[in-house]
Amino acid sequence: MEIELGGDSAMDRTRMSRRRFCQLAGSSLVFAPLLTRAQMPSTSGLTAREVVARIHKNVGVPWRTPTADEFKTGDPDAPITGITTTFMSTLDLLQRSVAAGNNFVITHEPTFWSAADVVSGLRDDPLYDYKLNFIEKNRIVIWRFHDHWHAHRPDGIFTGWNKTMGWEKYAVPAENPFSHEYVIPETSLEDLSRDMQTKLNLRSLRIVGDPKLRITRVGHAGHYIQQCMQVLPKVDALIVFECREWEGAEYVRDAIALGQKKALIQMPHEGGEEAGMDQCARWLRTFVTEVPIKFIPSGDPFWMPA
Amino acid sequence: MISAQQLLERIQKNVRVPWQSQRSDGFSDGVLAGSDDATVTGVVTSFAPTIAVLRRAVASGKNTVICREAPFYSRGERAPLFWRNGPAPSKEMLDNDPVCRAKQEFISQNNLVIIRLVDNWDARKSDGQLRGLARALGWEQFHIAPENGSPPYHPDNVYFSLPQTSLNSLAANTREKLKIRCPRVIGDPASGVQKVALTHGLLLVADAERILREPGVDVVIAGDAVEWEAAPYFQDLVAAKRAKGLLLIGQETSEEPGSGEMAEWLKSFIGEVPIEWIPAGEPFWRLS
Secondary structure, three states: OOOOOOOHHHHHHHHHHHHHHHHHHHHHOOOOOOOHHOOOOOHHHHOOHHHHHHHHOOOOOOOOOOOOOEEEOOOOOEEOEEOOOOOOHHHHHHHHHHOOOEEEEEEEOOOOOOOOOOOOHOOHHHHHHHHHHHHOOOOOOEEEEOOOHHHHHHHHHHHHHHHHHHHHHHOOOOOOOOOEEEEEEEEEEEHHHHHHHHHOOOOOEEEEEEOOOOOEEEEOEEEHHHHHHHHHHHOOEEEEEEEOOOOOOHHHHHHHHHHOOOEEEOOHHHHHHHHHHHHHHHHHHHOOOOOEEEEEEOOOOEEOOO | OOOOOHHHHHHHHHHHHOOOOOOOOOOEEEEOOOOOOOOOOOOEEEEOOOOOHHHHHOOOOOOEEEEEOOOOOOOOOOOOHHHHHOOOOOOHHHHHHHHHEEEEEEHHOOOOOEEOOOHHOOOOOOOHHHHHHHHHHHHHHHHHHOOOOOOOOOOOOOEEEEEEEHHHHHHHHHHHOOOOOOOOOEEOOOOEEEEEEEEOOOOOHHHHHHHHOOOOOOEEEEOOOOOOOOHHHHHHHOOOOOOEEEEEEOEEEEHHHHHHHHHHHHHHOOOOOOOOOOOOOOOEEEOO
């Protein structure tokens, strides 16, 4: 996701955070008699804020504002029990993180269902209350790591994707940091799709093009029609995620109707970015050693009926 | 003889809502490609003016295509960000793009007229898109009658009471009825479902919140959802046991039957030329 954040959203976030921080700072003084490991701070006393400070130092690019990369819930100054990295801090993921004993969640995508985690419109939403209650009860600190993980050179998300696919050796050096193209051993569209489905653990791949089409050049085209137009002439198959159907899919099917030998593979969003948070866990371990660090996949949200 | 302009005027008169010609978001309804003065030889309705749809229109002697999507894969400069679509390509980019250039040539050579009809069609008191989709599913008898006396298929009345089934069976049945390959589902396949909200197009979180104020809704059906917005919202609803799931049937699939409704509606006041619904079809296939 590469949506730029507006000033209003940033202000909204700040307001939310202050209110939440006050509440949470108060509630963390009251200890329940029985504590899970997620509620028991490690002896190191390491805090989420200290981890984030190390990320600032190690990410290798100047910190920019406004940014989505901020604390979303919890007390950043409380000692943490362990770190979970993930693509999306869904409720299910948070439950699994607590079960794994980690109360600091570093998520690539939002917690409250909008790019800037704007919660002002969610005050009356019972689901928001439910999720926030779970977070508070388990003293989960959530910090988003999106903009600067993409800004890291090379882009941390694509480093992870290439590694999970085993495609590091096929990457074509690119001028545009958002362009990621590959020359792979010749295969068919169907076999390529199956390989991606297996390696990225996907259930909801959607494909445009002839299954038997021979493919050697493949390129990520992000989310948008402009990227599709820029990359398609250079490759046999586009890989997209979170690309609206009336942009990428309609464009490529017209290209095919006009006789071009092209294809499009549409992944769930997670398929494009989750591996990058596995990479994030590996990277964090190089400078955070006091607490356990675990990548927990939030997973392909979808299944398809037989 | 009827011109494209006269066709539009006839539509404006019959749509029976104040015509919105200057919507701030994206394209307004009207002629997107071709000439207002062109003589209409026949009308095709479709979700999108794909190359395949345009060829079939030409082959059947019809030069006017009325659709929801634009010919060049973008909803325009002013399309709202909440659709999470990309910025519109520049004119230079379109002029240099081989697909767009070939499509533009095909449109010009065949004197095609492409008309967008979305905002005004959707503003009617009875939602033609919803009705088309309900009919395609064979669900008319399950539509819950509104208590406030609003007309059938009023845009707020999206609820259907189905015979008790499982989420998996609902998804499989929907797939079969709509003849599609790639419906995507969130939720436990085994969970029991009965009350369904049927919507079309892109589902936003605000839509989901409004729809779920109705008690007892198990499943929402929509065309598509942003995967950091309404999709995880439903993952969380399911984890919190507040709903059973979300069934995404695809943008085209969810809107296409409405183009069939539109064709029937157009026939009720246009008699001069043939009118035909040509579905663009689901763009995707999946691995078996």
